[in-house]
Amino acid sequence: EVQLVESGGGLVQPGRSLKLSCAASGFTFSNYYMAWVRQAPKKGLEWVATISTSGSRTYYPDSVKGRFTISRDNAKSSLYLQMNSLKSEDTATYYCARLTMDAWGQGASVTVSS
Amino acid sequence: DVVLTQTPPTLSATIGQSVSISCRSSQSLLHSNGNTYLNWLLQRPGQPPQLLIYLVSRLESGVPNRFSGSGSGTDFTLKISGVEAEDLGVYYCVQSTHAPYTFGAGTKLELK
Numbered sequence: 291e292v293q294l295v296e297s298g299g300g301l302v303q304p305g306r307s308l309k310l311s312c313a314a315s316g317f318t319f320s321n322y323y324m325a326w327v328r329q330a331p332k333k334g335l336e337w338v339a340t341i342s343t344s345g346s347r348t349y350y351p352d353s354v355k356g357r358f359t360i361s362r363d364n365a366k367s368s369l370y371l372q373m374n375s376l377k378s379e380d381t382a383t384y385y386c387a388r389l390t391m392d393a394w395g396q397g398a399s400v401t402v403s404s
Numbered sequence: 405d406v407v408l409t410q411t412p413p414t415l416s417a418t419i420g421q422s423v424s425i426s427c428r429s430s431q432s433l434l435h436s437n438g439n440t441y442l443n444w445l446l447q448r449p450g451q452p453p454q455l456l457i458y459l460v461s462r463l464e465s466g467v468p469n470r471f472s473g474s475g476s477g478t479d480f481t482l483k484i485s486g487v488e489a490e491d492l493g494v495y496y497c498v499q500s501t502h503a504p505y506t507f508g509a510g511t512k513l514e515l516k
Binding site: 327334335336337340349351385387389390391392394395396397 | 405443445447452453454455458464496498500503504505506507508509510
């Protein structure tokens with residue numbers, strides 16, 4: 291069974307950092323492009339970051355470029371999202387997903403507040 | 405960025421009713437490789453999104469065949485032929501032809 295399990299969410303002050311992790315199982319992780327997608331409370335979905343199979347190519351929208359870094363460890367079947375200089379508008383549930391959109395984690399809640 | 409406009413924002417239906425959701429793109433979603441990367445997702449309350457349709461009209465494994473997708477270029481439609489209670493939630497179209505990938509704002513399907 292394909293599983294994606296996020297961890298690392300929580301409450302963080304504005305300007306601070308947080309790192310999310312996503313543990314993958316049930317499929318050959320290294321064969322898939324991966325992504326982080328977020329959803330602010332009561333709002334729609336937003337792509338946050340994508341990464342190629344090897345990790346050599348990444349993509350970010352302007353809203354997080356320069357602050358967020360996506361990475362992966364294929365040996366550990368794990369995906370990461372390093373979030374720096376957090377803002378209140380980054381408050382959201384962050385989903386780990388295969389870029390094919392056919393597998394999603396349950397999400398990790400991130401709240402940026404003083 | 406590609407803007408996806410979904411209509412209607414809210415849809416009220418009775419069980420068994422057939423409904424359609426429109427997704428219009430600000431530019432063609434036809435990729436240079438000949439594919440059109442337009443998917444449909446369903447997010448049930450308190451759940452992550454679930455893939456229903458990919459590449460405009462291909463039904464994801466395990467998804468009931470009352471769901472169907474159609475369209476081309478900039479105009480796409482998701483149809484549910486006979487709504488069931490488990491279909492309630494928010495439907496999103498999403499494009500992955502052009503970076504950055506973008507989602508529609510969603511259509512909430514409610515029971516009438």
